[in-house]
Amino acid sequence: MRATRYLIIGNGAAGATAAETIRRHDPDGDITILTAEPYPMYSRPGLAYVLINEIPAKQIFCRTLAWYDNLRLNLTLGKATQLDVVNRLVWLEDGRSLPYDRLLIATGARATSPPYPGHDLQGVVYLDTYDGTNDLIERSKRARRAVVVGGGITALEMTEGLAHRGVETHYFLRRDRLWSQVFNDEEARLLEKIMRAHHVHIHYNTEVSEIIGDRRGRVREVKLKDGSTFKCDLLGVAIGVKPLIDVVQNTPIQTDRAILVNEYLESSVPGVYAAGDCAQVYDRWTQQHMVDILWPSAVAEGAAAGLNMVGKRHAYVKGSPFNACLLFGLHITTMGQINPRRDDEEVEVVQHISRGSSEVWYTHPRTYRSAWAGDGENTIRLVINGDFLVGAIIIGEQRLADPLRYLIEQQVNIRHLRVDLEAGGETLKQSLLRFWQQIEPVSAAG
Amino acid sequence: MSMIRRLKNRLSGSTEEQPLKSLELGRVVADASRCVQCGVCGYNCPVGIPVRDYARQGLPVDNPACIACGNCVAVCPRGTLRWETGSHALVVERFARQVGSPEPGWED
16 A cells, blocks of 8 residues: 655644654655745744843754654645645645645744835844744844834733843833733733833834835834834834635635634545644634634644544644743743723623734623732732633742643632632632642641 | 762762652653743753753653753743652642542643
């Protein structure tokens, strides 16, 4: 029997993990990974740490070329442009075509470019590829003043990196709160204080309407919605991501915001799978298909797709939203459902944690309550629905992060904790620890 | 043999005795579901252990070269790595028995 031909478009978290999984179960399969970037797999989240100068750029390569050789993976440079699902062929930009028996589309996503004029000027920078990040770093060496736009983690990482590299950094926010889709006022103020100490200038209610270039096509200033202009030579943009799904255009493969897949990561066309940022997977927490822009999710989806591609039926079950990050030296973990808005604002909450996080839509019932406690740079906020913890955000000291994640994911009944919190009298942390001891036998007893 | 002695032996490259690290000194364990494979851990390892290769697979860093300095745990931006002592593993195990098994990969 002829060896099965597996073709994987994309060499990121989902693609490389799928290849590794396929090889584990099919020692004879012919596995090809098509990559549009001339590098072995690298850590996209790691780009932020390169920008901040925590690690040298080459450290983010998380597989060696020997790894591909050892697993007999054919790493091929090229850009897929069109898919022929009838003849099972992928056409490349350079005219070549690659045949497949099983195809995985793991093309990922790219930063969205700004919707206003001037986005093609030099100095409009993104933190989403190796080359883009190196460009950003090179330009930061000559830049005097940078503006960063975007409301999520990636924008904050960019402001941190640029400020750290000695560029006068201005952070523009359309509204009046930092990371407004996650933080409440207290949490936002806490990060704001730290950002100011890092010499980041924060401008609230400030929106760019146009980027203006000089004669050589480089960013010179930005025009704002209020009509004024603001001089800068760099514009960092992190306003969201766009799944790369051009390759499935003109095919019967169903898409929404990304490629729609079933619980086996298979698209509407048998034999064609999708995983990672370009896939829209079923989420049991919202009972909807969603794009899950997170590295660990892409790894898990890639592994599940690999199993299904070798014929082992394996249903992918998406975990509850979870993300941990480090911003300006502050550890921040978000998990489950977090509603930063006041109860009276709206019933339907659209929560869209921007780049580097899980993108979630939740209908937030009015019955949700939250408990918040802050102590200097350490805060904990719990979101409670009835007798269950549904979300939490932990800033600073992280010792309770894993226990809280456990309570959320395992849907542990927290009635005693809720009663304690409502009674007041002790701190949230004390109540939590006491609850923890109640469900955990003390070591002396065991 | 005292723990200090074992450490000294290890630092001087002596193979006199393999210490029971997991029981006495503890070891570094990883939660793969937090790992983004950035490599900050391995870059900060003074003895050059590719910590990321363990972390991404959720494996404990059972490398004989490990000097238990804790650098990788301290620098990980995602909270992937944790110092685990024998008694900690015991507590987690008891907790799991009480409220149900943790999902695979949640704890080592």
